[in-house]
Amino acid sequence: MITYPLNLKENAHIGVTAPSSGVPDALHHLLHEAIKRQTDRGYKVTVGDTAWTQQNLTSASAIKRAAEFNTMMQDHHIDIIIPPWGGERLIDILPFIEFNKFQPKWVLGYSDTSLLLLAITLHTGLATAHGTNFIDLRGTEMDETTAMWEDILKTPLGASITQMSSNHYQYEWQFNNPTPHIFHLTEKTVWKSASGQPETLEGHLLGGCIDTVKHLMGTPYGDVNKFVNNYIPSKNVIWFFENCELSLPQLHRTLIQMKLAGWFDHCNGIMFGRSSAQKVEEDYELIDLYRTLSTELAIPILYDIDCGHLPPQLTLVNGAFATISFNNGQGIVTQSFK
Structure with a gap:
């Protein structure tokens, strides 16, 4: 059977790490804005080193990216991991991912991040969430479709939830x-x-x-x-x-x-x-x-x-x-x- 992470709690702790692309210096303001918005919404946010760097189409070496992701997946205090965005070279880290040591927590994202999401689910049976990335949560508001990410991930084991197509x-x-x-x-x-x-x-x-x-x-x-x-x-x-x-x-x-x-x-x-x-x-x-x-x-x-x-x-x-x-x-x- 599929393993579902615990439903996302109020004032959850978000871990932001960049398993693919990080945020270059010129766009750091976007990451700062996203951190502020989520903090204002009651979340605690921890941002890893990889989120702040970008060179050669990637945030850091494959070993460093994998190590930071592994650490957040094994940290009992972090409830959900949301990368800043996707990128091009996430596949590099797969040999270094410690799938057997994961805590059952949500990972949310899309684009290149979806390669990691699908690999996690296929390899371990742990459910993962394809949806918004962290940078796109920097607005003062969320449209109705995007905002459903919170309700979806707060759904208890055994329960159901419905989404409608956007307008x-x-x-x-x-x-x-x-x-x-x-x-x-x-x-x-x-x-x-x-x-x-x-x-x-x-x-x-x-x-x-x-x-x-x-x-x-x-x-x-x-x-x-x-x-x-x-x-x-x-x-x-x-x-x-x-x-x-x-x-x-x-x-x-x-x-x-x-x-x-x-x-x-x-x-x-x-x-x-x-x-x-x-x-x-x-x-x-x-x-x-x-x-x-x-x-x-x-x-x-x-x-x-x-x-x-x-x-x-x-x-x-x-x-x-x-x-x-x-x-x-x-x-x-x-x-x-x-």
């Missing part, structure tokens, strides 16, 4: 013109299905940024079938992915490789987040890929959901049992910690 999303970042909730939510959110029809998906959630989680295939940290056999009695999985930068042919090849590697052997459905990388290649469009995959796997596929680099995004828990209902451009996601 609007952000198409492009305006870093020098933040709103009170950071994002510029200007575009109407419309979820879609490959079939064009209402859909219902049920199963245990797994996923992340497909650009980075794909690199777990063929490693000791990406054995999906072993995870399913050990931790998912129902054998039903719902995958969620978001594409940050892959071209359409790259995305196609990645999804076929996942199928050939057995990642979709127990798949009950796939959800894809919005992406700015969706470009037509000759006469091949993204919907063609989704429809082909849906037919080949005989599963429903939803896309343009609230997940990834075009915020806001749902908080989706790797390992949680979920029921997703889609109809008329809107989605309802209910997650159960069982």
Whole structure:
């Protein structure tokens, strides 16, 4: 069975460490703002050394990044770890992560952080949370979708919680013109299905940024079938992915490789987040890929959901049992910690 961290308590202690990219000097003000906002909200915040440094596409050496993460995962006083943001080189630290010494606490984030999240869940059966990063919590307010991260992680063992699709999303970042909730939510959110029809998906959630989680295939940290056999009695999985930068042919090849590697052997459905990388290649469009995959796997596929680099995004828990209902451009996601 899946192990769920204790529900997040009031005035919890947040550990901020950078297992991928840290914050360069010129952007330290963003980290200071995020620390202040969370302190104002009643949280205690401890920031590791790696969060303040950045060189060669990474916050520090792989050994130092892993050591700081391991220390926070083993610290009884820290309740949740939220990296400042993602990056490019998180994969370096996997050989140095002490999976067998973890305390059952939440790790929250997205982008390159999702590689670590998925590795933790697949390798240990410990639930992890794909959602906002720490820097994006620096606003004086949070939009309704982002704000659900707290309610999700406060959900007790055995209980369920429901999220709705957002009303609007952000198409492009305006870093020098933040709103009170950071994002510029200007575009109407419309979820879609490959079939064009209402859909219902049920199963245990797994996923992340497909650009980075794909690199777990063929490693000791990406054995999906072993995870399913050990931790998912129902054998039903719902995958969620978001594409940050892959071209359409790259995305196609990645999804076929996942199928050939057995990642979709127990798949009950796939959800894809919005992406700015969706470009037509000759006469091949993204919907063609989704429809082909849906037919080949005989599963429903939803896309343009609230997940990834075009915020806001749902908080989706790797390992949680979920029921997703889609109809008329809107989605309802209910997650159960069982």
